[in-house]
Amino acid sequence: MNLSKLQSIGWTHYFMQQLSVQLSFEALSAIHDTDAQTVNQYALFRITAIHRDRIQAIGESGSTDLMCPPEFHPTSQYIAVGDWVLTEKAEEHWRIKQIVEPISRLLRLSGEKPQMIASNLNYLWIVTSANQDFNVKRLQRYLTLAFDAGIEPVIILTKSDLCSETQLGEYLVQLTQLNCSLVHAISAHQNTGLTDLAPYLHAGSSIALVGSSGVGKSSLLNALAGTQQHVASVRGDDDKGKHTTTARQLFFINSVDGNPEGQVAVIDTPGMRELQLFNSEHGINETFSDIHTLALNCRFSDCHHAEEPGCKVRQALEAGTIKTSDFENYLKLLREDEYAKRRGLGNHEERKYQRAFSKMVKTMKKENW
Ligand SMILES: Nc1nc2c(ncn2[C@@H]2O[C@H](COP(=O)(O)OP(=O)(O)OP(=O)(O)O)[C@@H](O)[C@H]2O)c(=O)[nH]1
Ligand SMILES: [Mg+2]
Ligand SMILES: [Zn+2]
Structure with missing residues (x-):
């Protein structure tokens, strides 16, 4: 196993601890053994996109499509973008064998069912634009989503170029009254405010962008990646609020912490029409x-x-x-x-467990375990 490659895409020893508890010695040794070419070959992958008929992931050997056995169907109820999975070699493919217990999982109610939005996040970037989209009550809903999952919320006010200094000041005053101390105003078009986001862009960190359609989530990702030439496939469309992004997808951009190998996982999500919470x-x-x-x-x-x-x-x-x-x-x-x-x-006990678990991981990280 090439640990440094996996770490650059978000793997940490907490995940390894999870696996050590769940796996047999034989399986653990097989992941470590890069030369095992034949039977029982295992590999770790991080999910980058989930489509109806295929699951895309990235591992130490690069990007690939994974096979998903029936026990993980429907996939949206078992696996989310950002999850780590242990896979087993099946001829020339990799088949999902196990989902590694995530440190955090973002969930909402879609219709009557819990829906996984993303897993293993350090930050939730709640994106709102400095125009008529601005809505404090909606932001409070997103904050609730973040707190429930034990993920640090960051509010990003986009399109600062569209309003006057005074108006921008008024928006910011409203934002500082929310229970979120991390608030930034940016313009993806004018490349302003982006350097303020550097503290979140450290190697191995994982971020999801959420917010209504048209607020500029993809444009922000483009602006951050553009200078680094990394995610050409992400596009902002001129059709504002027309649900340009249609699927959740994980991209990697270079970290800005001076680590030349460092990567940051950024999950772009489609604009949400409504955010229904549960067990919140x-x-x-x-x-x-x-x-x-x-x-x-x-x-x-x-x-x-x-x-x-x-x-x-x-x-x-x-x-x-x-x-x-x-x-x-x-x-x-x-x-x-x-x-x-x-x-x-939804399952109340499951949510309680998730929160307790992510709190424990945070404490362990803080105390440098
Ligand atoms: N003036 C201005 N327009 C912006 C800025 N950022 C994005 N836009 C425009 O806003 C529109 C929507 O941007 P997107 O990045 O596609 O928005 P999105 O949040 O990804 O939308 P969905 O994918 O539909 O959820 C596009 O026309 C962008 O050009 C900005 O900083 N300033
Ligand atoms: Mg988009
Ligand atoms: Zn009272």
Whole structure:
């Protein structure tokens, strides 16, 4: 196994620890043995795109299509772009044998079913444009998505060239009121603000771009990659908001940390028409942490913040220390979450496990385990 090649596309020893727990000694030795040409040859790949009839991935030998056995069908319920998979040689192809437990997984509800958006992310770049697309309530929804998955959210305000300095300032003031300290204004057309994104573009890091159609996700990726000539196939289209990008796809761009071999995985996603959340109580409470903290101090633990005496939330609303629109969105998201829960959508235990797991990985990383 060429570890440095795999590390450059996001592999870390945490994944290896996962495999060590799950695999037999024979299988583990086989991945390490690059000379094993015959039986039981295994290899690791990272999923770059999932199409109806094929799964594209990249491994130490480059890009390839993987075979997907029936136990992983329908694929959208088992595998997401960004996942690592262990594969087994099957004649001249590689067949998926196992999905390596991800450090994070971005999920939403699509219709009645949980849908995986992407896996193994360090940052969620929430993209919004400095024009009529700008919508604080929608951004709070995306923040909830990130917090739920244990992924660091970053808000990127695009098309700063389209508005005046004053207007841009007003947008930024609204963004600084959100529970997200990482906010950047950029213009992909004028190449401004892009250098501020350097701290996220370190070797081995993985980012997904999300946001409505037409906000400039692909253009941002192009602007970052363009100077480095890496992702010619990503195109911004002039048809603003016309769902130009049609499938989630993982690209690699050069890192900007001085590491000549360093790569950053960036997943471009199609604009979302709607973002339905589920099992998101944790994320909602984190997005609206000020309201949540007040609610914990209401006289009644089951306070609805309506007419109850001793309601700290109502007091804060009356004093103007929290915004009515935030409170309304907080209640709306909680109601939606409750509705999804009552209908049994998604697996609550699974989400709890995911969050606990990604928290543990973060702590381990912080403490340099
Ligand atoms: N003025 C201006 N226009 C931009 C900028 N970035 C993107 N655009 C334009 O906005 C339109 C949509 O850009 P895309 O990058 O395709 O948007 P997207 O978010 O990828 O859209 P979907 O793929 O549909 O989700 C295109 O016409 C771009 O040229 C910018 O910084 N300034
Ligand atoms: Mg796009
Ligand atoms: Zn209350």
